[in-house]
Each structure stands twice: as structure tokens, then as C-alpha cells.
Amino acid sequence: MRDGIGNGRDALPRVRAILSGLADVVWPRTCAVEACGRPVDRPRGHICSACFAALPFHEPGGACRICGMPVPAKTPHVFVCEACAANPPPYERTCSAVDYAAPLDMLVQAFKYNRASWLAEDFAELLDGAVRAHLDRAAVDAVFPVPLHPNRLRKRGYNQAALLARALARRLNRRCDERSLVRIRDTPKQSLLGADERRQNLKGAFAAVRPQFVRGRVVLLVDDVTTTGSTLAAAAEPLRAAGAAHIWCATLARAPHDS
Numbered sequence: 704m705r706d707g708i709g710n711g712r713d714a715l716p717r718v719r720a721i722l723s724g725l726a727d728v729v730w731p732r733t734c735a736v737e738a739c740g741r742p743v744d745r746p747r748g749h750i751c752s753a754c755f756a757a758l759p760f761h762e763p764g765g766a767c768r769i770c771g772m773p774v775p776a777k778t779p780h781v782f783v784c785e786a787c788a789a790n791p792p793p794y795e796r797t798c799s800a801v802d803y804a805a806p807l808d809m810l811v812q813a814f815k816y817n818r819a820s821w822l823a824e825d826f827a828e829l830l831d832g833a834v835r836a837h838l839d840r841a842a843v844d845a846v847f848p849v850p851l852h853p854n855r856l857r858k859r860g861y862n863q864a865a866l867l868a869r870a871l872a873r874r875l876n877r878r879c880d881e882r883s884l885v886r887i888r889d890t891p892k893q894s895l896l897g898a899d900e901r902r903q904n905l906k907g908a909f910a911a912v913r914p915q916f917v918r919g920r921v922v923l924l925v926d927d928v929t930t931t932g933s934t935l936a937a938a939a940e941p942l943r944a945a946g947a948a949h950i951w952c953a954t955l956a957r958a959p960h961d962s
């Protein structure tokens with residue numbers, strides 16, 4: 704009986720692959736980058752290989768090891784920025800796959816606000832590449848999306864960070880934990896605030912409600928875009944208090960900020 708269930712599970716990805724192959728024949732996918740127009744030549748992806756290769760990738764060695772802030776000149780050594788050295792954030796490492804620049808910014812906007820959830824696989828591939836390049840991929844115990852407040856979730860209908868975390872967790876063959884970290888305060892939008900205001904705005908916004916799933920674990924916190932790292936820091940704080948062994952962060956994109 705158990706074998707039967709196991710085989711059924713194994714067959715599911717094959718069935719999915721066959722169905723998606725058939726769908727490609729009936730409805731060939733066009734690259735999600737608007738100006739491109741080429742057919743998609745990557746399995747399960749919606750960005751063609753030429754556009755995918757041309758995305759503004761981050762290279763290792765070009766950012767602070769802790770917060771991921773890019774450095775003006777590439778350093779061959781492990782680099783820790785002044786802010787992290789003076790006041791270390793509650794997470795140990797951050798990596799981002801790409802810069803928040805064209806054409807990725809439009810795709811992220813569509814993913815976040817226009818239900819373009821079909822981009823999750825392309826984005827998870829980018830995230831997975833960043834995790835491989837910057838972190839110890841095999842050491843990760845669980846993937847945690849940065850949660851939305853229930854009010855925001857109701858309005859938007861889905862959490863874009865959770866879509867990314869689920870797709871990444873499948874690739875890492877790890878658990879995606881969407882219940883242990885919650886957002887308990889509905890905070891005003893971050894985008895109009897400076898770095899200090901962002902930190903204040905997010906104080907006490909998150910809580911670890913199932914500490915038994917955090918204690919002693921290597922947690923990979925996932926979000927779509929990071930700017931100052933203040934959301935990641937606020938989300939990591941209760942994870943650290945709950946006794947996570949390591950807290951690492953992976954974001955799809957890093958946006959520049961002025962402050």
C-alpha cells in the first residue's frame with residue numbers, strides 16, 4: 704500500500720513534465736521579457752535563455768558578506784561593510800541573485816501585483832544560483848518566506864515571497880515553512896521611508912509562533928526584493944530569539960537606495 708503511494712508521488716513530476724511538454728506544443732510560450740518576443744527554450748521557464756543570461760547578475764565578491772550591500776570596487780577578500788561591523792544584523796548572510804533593474808523590475812512588479820505566478824520557476828532558478836554561489840546550500844534545514852500581514856494577504860490574494868520560497872524549497876528538497884514566522888503588525892509601506900524610518904516602522908512586526916521549528920535549525924529566509932535589509936532584519940530578529948542555529952537570507956533582487 705505504502706509502495707503504491709510512493710510510486711504515485713514519483714509519477715507526479717513525470718506527469719507534470721509530459722503535460723507541460725504537450726502545452727508547449729499547443730501553446731508555445733513567448734519570452735516574458737516584453738521587448739524580446741522569442742519563444743522560450745528553457746524547460747518550465749518563461750524567460751528565454753538569451754534574456755535569462757543577460758539579466759544583471761550579482762557576482763560573488765561584489766558585496767558585504769553579511770547584508771549583501773554592493774561595494775563600489777570588487778574586493779578579493781571577504782568584505783564586511785561598516786554598518787554591519789558596527790551593528791551586526793540578526794542574520795549572518797544575505798545574497799541576492801540580480802540587481803533590481805530592467806527588464807527584471809517589470810517582471811517582479813507583474814509577479815508581485817499582477818498575479819504572474821508563472822514566473823516563480825524562473826525566479827527560483829535565479830535564487831537557487833545565488834544560494835549555490837554564496838551559501839552552503841546543503842546545510843539549509845528549512846526555507847521561510849518573509850510573511851505578509853493577514854490584511855495585506857487578503858487584499859493581494861497571495862504572498863509573492865511564499866511563491867518564491869515554495870519553488871526554491873522544492874529545488875533544495877527542503878521544507879517550506881509558512882507557519883512558524885508570522886507578521887503581527889500591519890506596517891505602512893516601506894518604499895517611501897529612509898533607512899532609520901524603515902527600521903522603526905518594522906519594530907516588533909514579526910513573531911516566531913512555533914519556536915520548536917526554529918530552534919537549532921539553519922533557516923533560509925526568502926524575499927523578493929531587498930533595499931536596506933530592514934525587512935530581513937526585522938523578520939530575522941524573532942528567529943534569532945527563538946534559537947535558530949543560523950539565519951541566512953536570499954532575495955531575488957537588490958534595489959539601490961539613496962540613504
Ligand SMILES: [Zn+2]
Nearest residue numbers: 734739751754
Ligand atoms: Zn527573451
Ligand SMILES: [Zn+2]
Nearest residue numbers: 767770784787
Ligand atoms: Zn553589510
